[in-house]
Amino acid sequence: MNDRPEQEPGQRPPVVLDVAGLRMRYGTHDVLRDVTFRAHRGEVLALLGPNGAGKTTTVEILEGFRARSAGRAEVLGTDPALGGERWRARTGIVLQSWRDHGKWRVRELLAHLGSYYAPYATPAVARPWDPDDLIAAVGLTADAGRKIRTLSGGRRRRLDAAIGLVGRPEVLFLDEPTTGFDPEARAEFHTLVRRLAAEHATTVLLTTHDLDEADRLADRILVLAGGRIVADGTAAELARRYAAPDEVRWTAGGRRHTATTADSTAFARQLFHRHGDALGELEVRRASLADTYAALVRRGEREETAR
Numbered sequence: 156m157n158d159r160p161e162q163e164p165g166q167r168p169p170v171v172l173d174v175a176g177l178r179m180r181y182g183t184h185d186v187l188r189d190v191t192f193r194a195h196r197g198e199v200l201a202l203l204g205p206n207g208a209g210k211t212t213t214v215e216i217l218e219g220f221r222a223r224s225a226g227r228a229e230v231l232g233t234d235p236a237l238g239g240e241r242w243r244a245r246t247g248i249v250l251q252s253w254r255d256h257g258k259w260r261v262r263e264l265l266a267h268l269g270s271y272y273a274p275y276a277t278p279a280v281a282r283p284w285d286p287d288d289l290i291a292a293v294g295l296t297a298d299a300g301r302k303i304r305t306l307s308g309g310r311r312r313r314l315d316a317a318i319g320l321v322g323r324p325e326v327l328f329l330d331e332p333t334t335g336f337d338p339e340a341r342a343e344f345h346t347l348v349r350r351l352a353a354e355h356a357t358t359v360l361l362t363t364h365d366l367d368e369a370d371r372l373a374d375r376i377l378v379l380a381g382g383r384i385v386a387d388g389t390a391a392e393l394a395r396r397y398a399a400p401d402e403v404r405w406t407a408g409g410r411r412h413t414a415t416t417a418d419s420t421a422f423a424r425q426l427f428h429r430h431g432d433a434l435g436e437l438e439v440r441r442a443s444l445a446d447t448y449a450a451l452v453r454r455g456e457r458e459e460t461a462r
């Protein structure tokens with residue numbers, strides 16, 4: 156089913172996640188100081204940050220599982236701290252792993268959980284997702300009749316994803332969704348998430364440590380460091396806006412040299428000019444997205460310490 160709504164050309168889809176000045180204090184420690192971002196319908200956002208940056212905390216606040224200390228948070232136009240059953244039925248969560256229900260069979264569990272969502276079906280969104288269609292969408296058809304405790308770790312994670320999707324959520328929260336996936340399962344999962352966004356206009360917020368995953372999957376990357384969003388944009392925008400310097404290496408006069416520069420072409424030109432034939436082993440290493448990310452995190456953490 157394709158439930159992506161008709162949209163006037165040039166019209167921006169509605170805001171689904173709206174977070175402003177979000178703060179979270181644990182004891183005397185401010186984990187989130189001032190987190191501000193928005194997501195529109197059908198957008199996939201990756202929240203990237205080092206260990207302990209507060210990614211899970213942010214997601215849990217938006218899921219309504221954690222009370223914030225201050226600031227504004229709205230999910231589908233509702234404050235998650237006040238969201239009732241009807242609101243919850245429109246959100247989906249993929250938790251780290253579904254440990255219970257080991258004796259249940261895959262299809263049986265999805266049909267059972269799905270039945271809770273039936274009262275929340277609307278003319279625009281049929282709920283729940285048909286179990287067999289959902290099982291096919293996450294690539295578990297061959298395992299539909301198996302008991303959950305006999306599934307491999309990667310297959311369990313696919314089931315976790317199916318559990319998060321069974322109510323056909325309009326917004327989906329994924330906390331490190333592909334941890335433990337093999338490369339093939341990861342690629343299939345990426346395809347599934349992109350399809351949800353493209354065909355069903357599902358808004359997705361996922362946390363990850365994997366820059367490559369964020370780059371492949373997300374329309375926008377948010378970097379959380381020092382309690383703030385220190386960068387917000389596509390991978391290409393981040394690389395352009397916050398590019399870490401290039402590294403240039405060369406030998407001259409029998410010695411090896413290394414320098415960093417924002418303009419490696421101009422730098423190399425100067426080296427040729429200065430050393431002529433004495434210049435050797437010239438290497439230019441362009442800053443990668445990983446370098447840009449590392450530089451952003453360092454800057455965010457430095458700014459936090461300086462406050």
Ligand SMILES: Nc1ncnc2c1ncn2[C@@H]1O[C@H](COP(=O)(O)OP(=O)(O)OP(=O)(O)O)[C@@H](O)[C@H]1O
Pocket residue numbers: 181182186204205206207208209210211212213
């Ligand atoms: N209930 C709690 N009480 C006190 N401190 C907490 C609580 N939950 C989380 N923290 C602290 O808040 C900080 C952020 O934790 P959080 O799990 O949100 O980070 P994260 O970015 O998701 O980290 P990771 O990448 O390691 O999963 C950490 O220092 C953590 O120890």
